[in-house]
Amino acid sequence: MSATSPLSALLSRVDAAIVDLDGTMVDTLGDFAEALNRMLRELALPAIGAQAIEHMVGKGSEHLLRSVLAHVLASQGQAVDAAQVEVLYPAAWASYQKHYLAINGQYAQVYPGVVAGLQALQAAGLRLACLTNKPTDFAVPLLQAKGLDGYFAQVFGGDSFARKKPDPLPLLKTCEALGTTPARTLMLGDSSNDAQAARAAGCPVVLVTYGYNHGQAVRAVDADGFVDALAEFAAASA
Ligand SMILES: O=C(O)COP(=O)(O)O
């Protein structure tokens, strides 16, 4: 991309970037599938396929777990109500947390171009924070396991603030921690959650085209730009 590309112009107007984790930096679908299916086995419930899980990712682990429990109960031919899910939830959460932490990162891959993209953003002088809806206790070891932790001045999870994305609060708090204004802080994500939170916070937002967007076409989301790989920022900042 040339120095006058929309991406270069956007980069010249920001001091920092907030980067999403699942679906943006790391393809964690394999981790989710492994930990969830170990949990379901322990609870003597039927297994769930990766494609069904993909559509449930993005709104934090509590939402994921409730969606998975409702899905597998329904697959047994039961009429499912929220109360049945809540009965199973405490044991499911304890089991899921144990299994997720045991396999964290082992069935997950860093997407192509992520390291080049982060290096380029840093070289362009941007301060970087990672903001995910994943619990912080899952996010920090995953970043470490994948060698990505060193790029971020701050790492915040879905339990760091009172509300999660798509609420703007986590973005506003992350800007505060970075010492930047929302208008000069770029959100990089993979889903409508990230874009809605960014719009409401007043942050410019660019989405990757390869992540998880609740089973919807990501290019239909209201955003300032789309990239097929974070490495496009290397060309944009050159
Ligand atoms: O754990 C999730 O729900 C997804 O988290 P993300 O915000 O990093 O995409």
Ligand SMILES: [Mg+2]
């Ligand atoms: Mg994501």
